[in-house]
Amino acid sequence: MNNKHNMQLLQELSEKNGPLCVGLDTSASYIPQNIIKSIGSETQAVLEYNRAIIDRIAADKSACCCKVQIAYYEAMGIEGLKVYSETLKLVRKAGLIAISDIKRGDIGATSEAYAKAHFTGDFETDIITINPYMGFDTLVPFSKYAVPELGGKGAFVLLCTSNPGMLDIEHQELKDGRHLLECVGDEIARIGKEYAQYYAEQTCGVFGAVVGATQENYARFLRDKYADTFFLIPGYGAQGGSARIAATLLDKAGGTVNSSRGILCAWKKDAELASKIESESLTLQDIADSAARASLFSKQDLLNAKKSL
Amino acid sequence: MNNKHNMQLLQELSEKNGPLCVGLDTSASYIPQNIIKSIGSETQAVLEYNRAIIDRIAADKSACCCKVQIAYYEAMGIEGLKVYSETLKLVRKAGLIAISDIKRGDIGATSEAYAKAHFTGDFETDIITINPYMGFDTLVPFSKYAVPELGGKGAFVLLCTSNPGMLDIEHQELKDGRHLLECVGDEIARIGKEYAQYYAEQTCGVFGAVVGATQENYARFLRDKYADTFFLIPGYGAQGGSARIAATLLDKAGGTVNSSRGILCAWKKDAELASKIESESLTLQDIADSAARASLFSKQDLLNAKKSL
Numbered sequence: 001m002n003n004k005h006n007m008q009l010l011q012e013l014s015e016k017n018g019p020l021c022v023g024l025d026t027s028a029s030y031i032p033q034n035i036i037k038s039i040g041s042e043t044q045a046v047l048e049y050n051r052a053i054i055d056r057i058a059a060d061k062s063a064c065c066c067k068v069q070i071a072y073y074e075a076m077g078i079e080g081l082k083v084y085s086e087t088l089k090l091v092r093k094a095g096l097i098a099i100s101d102i103k104r105g106d107i108g109a110t111s112e113a114y115a116k117a118h119f120t121g122d123f124e125t126d127i128i129t130i131n132p133y134m135g136f137d138t139l140v141p142f143s144k145y146a147v148p149e150l151g152g153k154g155a156f157v158l159l160c161t162s163n164p165g166m167l168d169i170e171h172q173e174l175k176d177g178r179h180l181l182e183c184v185g186d187e188i189a190r191i192g193k194e195y196a197q198y199y200a201e202q203t204c205g206v207f208g209a210v211v212g213a214t215q216e217n218y219a220r221f222l223r224d225k226y227a228d229t230f231f232l233i234p235g236y237g238a239q240g241g242s243a244r245i246a247a248t249l250l251d252k253a254g255g256t257v258n259s260s261r262g263i264l265c266a267w268k269k270d271a272e273l274a275s276k277i278e279s280e281s282l283t284l285q286d287i288a289d290s291a292a293r294a295s296l297f298s299k300q301d302l303l304n305a306k307k308s309l
Numbered sequence: 310m311n312n313k314h315n316m317q318l319l320q321e322l323s324e325k326n327g328p329l330c331v332g333l334d335t336s337a338s339y340i341p342q343n344i345i346k347s348i349g350s351e352t353q354a355v356l357e358y359n360r361a362i363i364d365r366i367a368a369d370k371s372a373c374c375c376k377v378q379i380a381y382y383e384a385m386g387i388e389g390l391k392v393y394s395e396t397l398k399l400v401r402k403a404g405l406i407a408i409s410d411i412k413r414g415d416i417g418a419t420s421e422a423y424a425k426a427h428f429t430g431d432f433e434t435d436i437i438t439i440n441p442y443m444g445f446d447t448l449v450p451f452s453k454y455a456v457p458e459l460g461g462k463g464a465f466v467l468l469c470t471s472n473p474g475m476l477d478i479e480h481q482e483l484k485d486g487r488h489l490l491e492c493v494g495d496e497i498a499r500i501g502k503e504y505a506q507y508y509a510e511q512t513c514g515v516f517g518a519v520v521g522a523t524q525e526n527y528a529r530f531l532r533d534k535y536a537d538t539f540f541l542i543p544g545y546g547a548q549g550g551s552a553r554i555a556a557t558l559l560d561k562a563g564g565t566v567n568s569s570r571g572i573l574c575a576w577k578k579d580a581e582l583a584s585k586i587e588s589e590s591l592t593l594q595d596i597a598d599s600a601a602r603a604s605l606f607s608k609q610d611l612l613n614a615k616k617s618l
Contacts, residue, residue, distance in 0.1 A: 025419070071415060071422035077431030081390055105440065106380060106412055107472040110334070113380035122386030131414065133442035133467060135474015158442060163416040165444015168496070172489055175482040180489060183477060 005152035005199055005206045006126045007230050010097045013064040014256050018299040019246075019306075021099065021232070022057055022291075023260025024050050024087060025069035028076070030264050034280040035287075043079040050087045052288035053263070058094035062295035065097035067232070067258050068125075085122045092126065099232065100125040103158065105134055111141040119145045119153045127154040129210060129232070133169075136187050139207075146195050146206035155207050157188050160222060162212025162235030185209060185226050192228055204230040204253040213245040213257070223251050231255030237262030237298065243305035250306055259298050266294035314461035314508055314515050315435045316539050319406045322373040323565050327608040328555075328615075330408065330541070331366055331600075332569025333359050333396060334378035337385070339573050343589040344596075352388040359396045361597035362572070367403035371604035374406035376541070376567050377434075394431045401435065408541065409434040412467065414443055420450040428454045428462045436463040438519060438541070442478075445496050448516075455504050455515035464516050466497050469531060471521025471544030494518060494535050501537055513539040513562040522554040522566070532560050540564030546571030546607065552614035559615055568607050575603035 004012070028042035031049050039045040057063045068091065073084035091098040100123070104114040118128050119142075130142060145153035160170055160181050170181045192205020199206075211222055212235035223231075230253050236246045237259040246257045267273055267282065267290035276282045313321070337351035340358050348354040366372045377400065382393035400407040409432065413423040427437050428451075439451060454462035469479055469490050479490045501514020508515075520531055521544035532540075539562050545555045546568040555566045576582055576591065576599035585591045 027422070069419060069422075071413070071419045071426065074426035074432070075422040075430070077426075078387065078391055078394065082387055085387065103415055103440075104380070104412070107470070110378060110380045113336070113378075113384040117380065117383035117386075121384070123383070131412075131440050131442050133440050133478055134470050134472060135477035135479070137472055137474035161416070161443050163443060163446055165446035168444035168492060169442055169489065170444070172481075172492065173484040175484055175486075177484075180478065180481055183481065187477070 002148055002152055003199065003201070005146055005148075005154060005195070005202070006097065007154040007204055007206055007208055008199070008202065010065055010127065010154070010256065011204050011230050011254055013097060014254055017061045017064045019250055019255065019257050019302050020063040020295060020299045021065045021067050021256040021258040022053065022063045022263050022295060023067045023069060023258045024053070024264070025072050025260040026050055026264060027072055030261075032277070032280070032282045034282065035284060041079075043076050043083050046076070046080075047083045047086055048284055049287065050083075051090055052284040053291045054090050054094050054096070056288045056292040057295050058096055060292055060296060062292065062299050063096065065099055065256055066091040067099040067101050067260075069101045069260070088123065088125050097127065098125045099127045099129070099156070101129045103129050103131045105131040105138045107134065108137060108141060111138050115141045115145055119151065127156065130155045130157045132157050132184050132187070139187070139191065143191055143195070143207065147198050152206070156210050156232040157184060157207055159184050159188070159209035160211045160218070162214045166212070182225075185222065185229070188229055189226055204228055208232055208255075210234065211249055211255070213242065213249060216245050216248060219245050219248040223249055227252040229253055233257045236302075243301050246302060247305035247309050250302070251309065257302055262298065263291050263294045266290040311457055311461055312508065312510070314455055314457075314463060314504070314511070315406065316463040316513055316515055316517055317508070317511065319374055319436065319463070319565065320513050320539050320563055322406060323563055326370045326373045328559055328564065328566050328611050329372040329604060329608045330374045330376050330565040330567040331362065331372045331572050331604060332376045332378060332567045333362070333573070334381050334569040335359055335573060336381055339570075341586070341589065341591045343591065344593060352385050352392050355385070355389075356392045356395055357593055358596065359392075360399055361593040362600045363399050363403050363405070365597045365601040366604050367405055369601055369605060371601065371608050372405065374408055374565055375400045376408040376410050376569075378410040378569070397432065397434050406436065407434045408436045408438070408465070410438045412438050412440045414440040414447045416443065417446060417450060420447050424450045424454055428460065436465065438465045438467065441466050441493050441496070448496070448500065452500055452504070452516065456507050461515070465519050465541040466493060466516055468493050468497070468518035469520045469527070471523045475521070491534075494531065494538070497538055498535055513537055517541055517564075519543065520558055520564070522551065522558060525554050525557060528554050528557040532558055536561040538562055542566045552610050555611060556614035556618050559611070560618065566611055571607065572600045572603050575599040
């Protein structure tokens, strides 16, 4: 039995390996046709692509975790979900923390089924993402798995996302002057305090929050208000967020900064590979090398931004 | 190419067969051990259980649709998702509308993957449920499938759920005096109008709304405000909502009223089966008979409540 929960283990690893989270939102369209042909199927190609990248970032210690976006695997049907299951196993075996980006959330009995689905069995992971829209009773079946006996499982709850539509609901101004998302943030912090009883030396809450790297002032406000909450930070890299805003969010309890296409598709912009791309002779090793360089660059970019804060 | 979208087909079938939606939230724990043993595995037992119930309600015309809650199948891993896929095929082949209760929703590129996952391929369905928390840009990849060329696919967006936690976010009072959920309801209605260009004789919007049968006054308010929106109505039966509130929500554009455990577990309360339960000789036929009686009873209960409105 561990005396640290998964969010705390992630917090520690982000100190050791740096704050980068590699997002395995792997679409077969990111993989060169010659590689898919040689492997024989799109789904197997996705698995081998993930394997090559996971192995390199684990060896380089350029990231602390991988976020696996289940939607891309669901889109490939049953075979895709087998690859999803295998990918989670590879991430965890490599000594990295696995975050399953599933954004589930439902009434009690159904959330119980989702918690069983993603904290045990074929799709077992370390930390999931949760959509809190239906209310805080929907979080309880997930937080039950945060006790040491059930693996100290964690969750990042959607707080302030990085898409344009975040204004439609998350940022609605309430009658009492708060933004709606503060209801969610307050509940995440409360759950963190509640579970401190199981972890004597807790350094962050069992539940973290998804906070996009999109607006600097607001990032500072959320970072200060939820000082003990570890953040999962999308919106860096391909989504257009900046390292500076991410660095603000990495302050206090810290966080992990996701980059997906910036790592997965680094080979497309890699000048060294131009002739291989043209001659259709690119290998998985080439792709993993590009991904490794992009990961190390992103890690350094984030650490520099953090220093100059 | 159809001149009616799936929400309209569902609306028509609910007029013909009555408004009952049978919820296939099938947990292996609902199935007697002797049946699981004779079939050989929990997942196959769930499939045969679903098949027996689907066949009966289709033959009896006691329901217009089945809502398949994916969480219960995810909880059984890869094998569970194969059963999920087969169950959707059975519902659609039986001439009923399949609603996949998936409550997905994510940023654009990810919602695209979810739309592909559930509107095509292994998990193809007629109508899904969507969680709108991240904003209205997250709905667009789903509504794109509402055009006739892509199958006139539909979605029920979470509006006013029936769990206690609905007060935490959905019912927050905004600065302008509205409840938050009205932002969502207004957008659903707007999408309905937008897609009228593809369906000359549209009688309800391509997107419907999930509205729980929990408070009568509020049901009337939402029914009148969103007169052209078809509703998916949980909270009837096992969840404790009443037929009278459901009937209010069935007014105007109408809706379909979900019952899950009330149908699936009807055999447990069936006095006729007491001796068979005790002697562990219950068959799938017995269970389907109980489910059929419960479906017909619920259908009549709802039609009576509608008449006495």
